[in-house]
Amino acid sequence: MSAKKVIAVVGATGAQGGGLVRAILNDKTAEFAARAITRDASSPKAKELAKLGAEVVAADVDDVGSLTRAFAGAYGAFCVTFFWAHFSPEKEMAEAANMAEAAKQAGVKHVIWSTLEDTRKWIALSDNRMPTLQGKYKVPHYDGKGEANKIFLAKGVPTTLLNTSFYWDNFIYFGAGPKPGPDGVLALTLPMGDKPLPGIAAEDIGKCALGIFKAKGEYIGKSVGIAGEHLTGAQLAAGLTRALGREVRYNDVPPEVYRSFGFPGADDMGNMFQFKRDFNSAYVGARSLELSRRLNPELQTFDAWLQKNKSKIPLE
Numbered sequence: 047m048s049a050k051k052v053i054a055v056v057g058a059t060g061a062q063g064g065g066l067v068r069a070i071l072n073d074k075t076a077e078f079a080a081r082a083i084t085r086d087a088s089s090p091k092a093k094e095l096a097k098l099g100a101e102v103v104a105a106d107v108d109d110v111g112s113l114t115r116a117f118a119g120a121y122g123a124f125c126v127t128f129f130w131a132h133f134s135p136e137k138e139m140a141e142a143a144n145m146a147e148a149a150k151q152a153g154v155k156h157v158i159w160s161t162l163e164d165t166r167k168w169i170a171l172s173d174n175r176m177p178t179l180q181g182k183y184k185v186p187h188y189d190g191k192g193e194a195n196k197i198f199l200a201k202g203v204p205t206t207l208l209n210t211s212f213y214w215d216n217f218i219y220f221g222a223g224p225k226p227g228p229d230g231v232l233a234l235t236l237p238m239g240d241k242p243l244p245g246i247a248a249e250d251i252g253k254c255a256l257g258i259f260k261a262k263g264e265y266i267g268k269s270v271g272i273a274g275e276h277l278t279g280a281q282l283a284a285g286l287t288r289a290l291g292r293e294v295r296y297n298d299v300p301p302e303v304y305r306s307f308g309f310p311g312a313d314d315m316g317n318m319f320q321f322k323r324d325f326n327s328a329y330v331g332a333r334s335l336e337l338s339r340r341l342n343p344e345l346q347t348f349d350a351w352l353q354k355n356k357s358k359i360p361l362e
């Protein structure tokens with residue numbers, strides 16, 4: 047039997063959870079063991095994690111019984127929901143409640159809940175600067191997570207609320223990267239005006255989470271905000287230009303134009319960027335670069351991330 051403390055990781059085959067599993071397995075102090083939670087232990091990604099040394103356990107965030115079994119005996123649990131799989135804040139809240147209940151039943155000592163702001167604390171539903179979406183949200187994929195914070199707290203689960211940031215990986219996988227304009231010049235389209243956007247290498251979220259678990263309870267009951275850098279659209283475009291060796295312009299559009307782009311969730315994303323632009327000092331101020339680097343000394347800058355990932359950014 048291993049004497050290592052087990053961290054059960056939801057979303058282990060994905061960006062945030064995968065980063066944490068790899069961080070645990072690569073940690074030279076070997077303080078923790080990684081329990082990778084997946085719906086399908088026989089998938090190639092799950093098998094890859096098993097090969098790296100993770101214990102792979104099947105569970106579904108929609109099934110509290112499966113989560114309770116998967117959390118059994120664990121010291122810690124990393125909890126995350128998957129908004130873009132269903133676009134429903136209510137479902138995210140129900141899934142958060144399942145994870146909080148499972149953590150309570152299993153007696154988990156430290157939960158990290160990967161959350162985001164409930165933007166309605168800054169912008170009331172009656173405020174017409176941005177449309178209300180799905181009847182009662184301003185930024186659905188933020189508000190449900192933020193509202194779910196209180197579920198963990200109400201159940202008395204020892205929790206750290208981890209406020210994450212925009213993944214730079216969205217330039218690869220989410221269609222948010224630079225695209226050629228009518229003149230053929232690449233343009234990075236973001237409705238951020240001249241305000242900085244907290245961003246992070248997705249892989250660094252898990253590394254920061256490991257730093258939180260290693261801090262022996264210091265962050266239980268606290269909110270921690272993380273980012274790799276706070277860069278304006280112009281600075282992001284300049285970084286892309288340097289890395290790609292090809293001009294990338296910042297195309298600053300109004301949020302209402304972004305909302306009209308028509309891809310699924312464009313209205314939610316447009317509201318999100320507007321929230322980050324219009325409440326910029328609060329949003330940026332909640333994500334300390336210094337603390338992020340203390341938790342994760344390998345924290346990447348945008349330039350460092352680009353050097354590793356620029357060839358994966360689709361440009362046409």
Ligand SMILES: NC(=O)c1ccc[n+]([C@@H]2O[C@H](COP(=O)([O-])OP(=O)(O)OC[C@H]3O[C@@H](n4cnc5c(N)ncnc54)[C@H](OP(=O)(O)O)[C@@H]3O)[C@@H](O)[C@H]2O)c1
Pocket residue numbers: 056057058059060061062063083084085086089092105106107108126127128129130131187210211212213214216220
């Ligand atoms: N993109 C960004 O910039 C950004 C920034 C901050 C926060 N976020 C938030 O991050 C969350 C997604 O995290 P991520 O990017 O790490 O996800 P991801 O890379 O899309 O990974 C999702 C993983 O979750 C697992 N999963 C999906 N549904 C599940 C279920 N019902 N039960 C158990 N596991 C399930 C899947 O694993 P299996 O198939 O193996 O089960 C999948 O590999 C979203 O809620 C999003 O709002 C995103």
